[in-house]
Amino acid sequence: MTKHLESMNEVQISMAHLAKGRFEVLNKWSEDLMAVASKPLDHNIGLLAGRAVMIECPDVSACREIIPGIAQGAGLQYRTLSSDEVFTWLEDEKDDGSLIRGDVLGAPTLAYLPIECFIKSDDKGDKNQYGWEVPSLLCLSKALHAANLDSPLVIVVIGKRYLDLSEELRAAQGFDRRFTIPKASPLERFEEFVDEISAETCDISIIGHPEKVGVLLNHAFPDKRRLSLLTIGVKRLAARESRPISYKDLVTFSARGTGDIAPWPHLNEKNLYRTAVHEAGHALIAILDSGGANIPDYVSVSPGKGFLGVSVESYGYLYQELGCDAYQNGRHSVRVALGGRAAEELVLGVEQIGTSGLRSDLEEISGNVRGFFAVHGICVDIEEAQHTGVNLAAVVNGESASEAAHIEPLMRAYIERQYRKTLDQMRSNRTLLDDIIKLLMKNRDIYQDDLLAMFNNNHSELINALK
DSSP: OOOEOOTTTTTTTOOOGGGSSGGGGGGHHHHHHHHHHHTOOHHHHHHHOOEEEEEEEHHHHHHHHHHHHHHHTOOOOEEEEHHHHHHHHHHHOOOOOOTTSSSSOOEEEEEEEOOGGOOOOOTSSBOOTTOOOOOOOOHHHHHHHHHTTTTTTTEEESOOGGGGGGGGSSSSSSSEEEOOOOOHHHHHHHHEEEEOOOGGGGOOOHHTTHHHHHHHHHHHHHHHHHHHHHHHHHHHEEEEEEETTTHHHHHHHHHHSSOOOOOOOSSOOOHHHHHHHHHHHHHHHHHHTTTTTTOOOOEEOBBBTOOOOOOHHHHHHHHHHTTOOHHHHHHHHHHHHHHHHHHHHHHHOOGOOGGGGGGHHHHHHHHHHHHHHHOOOOOOTTTTTGGGTOOOHHHHHHHHHHHHHHHHHHHHHHHHHHHHHHHHHHHHHHHHHHHHHHHHHHHSSSEEEHHHHHHHHHHHHHHHHHO
């Protein structure tokens, strides 16, 4: 068992960091907890503060870090319990609450408990996915009542979804208060990252472009754990090479991971060339289909664990499209994903199309397109005015056999149509495709700057037309 109790005279806790950003919703709770600490015998105040609280947060580790500060700022003792200790407390009917109280007898306590103890049971058994028998509301209520006889106790759990809690526990006398913390904005993620590694460690390509850097961090390093691996990785890189960190470094980490991995060789030159063709196809369609807005940040034919090549779309473009779920954006994603196969067919011929490398592309496409037809009211001929209303019935409460039979032919017809359009775009820009392939075969790893330089030298008229 871990116990925490620090004097307010020794540690000055400021709640100012909670007064901004996504954690602002916890400010009111902090004030309520202060009222509990100031009047520990007033049970009405304790009930209004919440006896069992859940915080929904997409980044559990980041949220957990601020809970001790909330306890200290409110003047409460802070304690954490393991899963085994939680169940000892809940199952012992004779327990007077001492197991979960803090070090100072009679002092109000905030206790952080593992959420897995309260996750709803599996449909096939009495235990949940963690192997625990979820307590009943009566059991939890009795334990809370016993623990609150002499001094207030507030328990808190953190998870990604309130609905993951056992439904019975989501009630008065159970988890009767919850807070929802949104995902960090790109600018907040940027600030967190720069504060961690210091601005002096970054060059202007990072400091001058907080929006796209923040999107990269949210996309590739979405929680505190993964962000910590990135920060230590870039610090090692900066120390090893005695230079500031650039945006290219972040893009490379996002595509290849933070581990130190030995170079993976291509088995033969034919395979290398096929990979270059495939990745060039993704890059070309990203550029053409976006009107020049989505020039990839990184395209590589250097193999890694689980891939022979990789393409990373422009994070600057993704920032501009944040929150926009327009059909055009979904169609763009489908076409970009089809670009690799289309390039292989056009350049290598049908019999030389690769097989294993296409799986992830086709899975991504199928997932997106199924959503089009199952729930979003899209039809195969949506771009033709007379057909825009032919598929407006959405799947509700699970897909029936007849709905599945309706959706699958639409998916196949739509994907084929987009594939033909992708091939047509490539045929009309074959010279540009060939130039990207040559650049990849020469450099193996190319960045947005490399593509822009190539355009300026050989295809400036195309980029001007796209813009």
